[in-house]
Amino acid sequence: MQLSKVSFRYRRRGPSVIQDADVRLAPGDVIELTGVNGAGKSTLLRLLAGLARPTTGTIAGRPEVVGFAPDRFPTAQPFTVTAYLRHMARVRGGARWEPWAERLTMDHLLDVPLGELSKGSAHKVGLVQALMAEPGLLILDEPFAGLDADTRETLPSIAAEVAARGGIVIASDHQGGLRLLPAVRHWSLVDGHLKESTATPPPEHPSEDAVVAVTVPAGELDRFLARMRAEGYRAREIEETR
Numbered sequence: 001m002q003l004s005k006v007s008f009r010y011r012r013r014g015p016s017v018i019q020d021a022d023v024r025l026a027p028g029d030v031i032e033l034t035g036v037n038g039a040g041k042s043t044l045l046r047l048l049a050g051l052a053r054p055t056t057g058t059i060a061g062r063p064e065v066v067g068f069a070p071d072r073f074p075t076a077q078p079f080t081v082t083a084y085l086r087h088m089a090r091v092r093g094g095a096r097w098e099p100w101a102e103r104l105t106m107d108h109l110l111d112v113p114l115g116e117l118s119k120g121s122a123h124k125v126g127l128v129q130a131l132m133a134e135p136g137l138l139i140l141d142e143p144f145a146g147l148d149a150d151t152r153e154t155l156p157s158i159a160a161e162v163a164a165r166g167g168i169v170i171a172s173d174h175q176g177g178l179r180l181l182p183a184v185r186h187w188s189l190v191d192g193h194l195k196e197s198t199a200t201p202p203p204e205h206p207s208e209d210a211v212v213a214v215t216v217p218a219g220e221l222d223r224f225l226a227r228m229r230a231e232g233y234r235a236r237e238i239e240e241t242r
């Protein structure tokens, strides 16, 4: 996917929110987008999603299936969570939403009307509708805001899995939630200009390794190891010696 000299302004004589963004996204990229409030992160994400069109410049090669989880999921809709997700699954050609709802621990929310959801719960519904169609481009606007600890921990592995099957993942994030993943690209928006920084933020504990042993049911071993590796840890099976 290629952005070529992309600029965007909301009003004809208004200021350019995005100026001359020239950037390429490759399958498997995970990108963290930062910038101060009002820098234009949501605007850039909407341009990438195809929900807004560049004022000038072009965006080419957008993957066919785009999943977009907005920063504020629109809850003013007369559905329960299940009815909404079923509807979205039909729109998405029979996509499976149930495994995602389970993974994001939403069982207790399924019968709740959208309008009665808390901010974090509504956000999870937005995540499920974005993930269910196996997007080639997954766009997450402030995905960690308001999420409970379990879901915050799950999200990086989900991003890594989407990338591992060739999807592009881009998330605006103030909280560094994706930084543990290996090979994350860092974009920042400053005065309308999109900059890529090559410097990876230093690990929190640069020279210290801790080794832990974890016991998991044999049937879950492969999934557990894959999840740990997706999050950038070195993980291997140890032969039981006792």
Ligand SMILES: Nc1ncnc2c1ncn2[C@@H]1O[C@H](COP(=O)(O)OP(=O)(O)OP(=O)(O)O)[C@@H](O)[C@H]1O
Pocket: 010, 011, 017, 035, 036, 037, 038, 039, 040, 041, 042, 043, 044
């Ligand atoms: N619909 C709109 N009409 C006019 N201006 C808008 C509109 N939406 C956003 N803007 C302006 O565009 C600029 C960028 O907004 P945007 O929401 O993209 O920033 P952001 O980086 O996502 O901010 P935040 O971190 O607060 O979510 C801001 O100056 C904002 O006021």
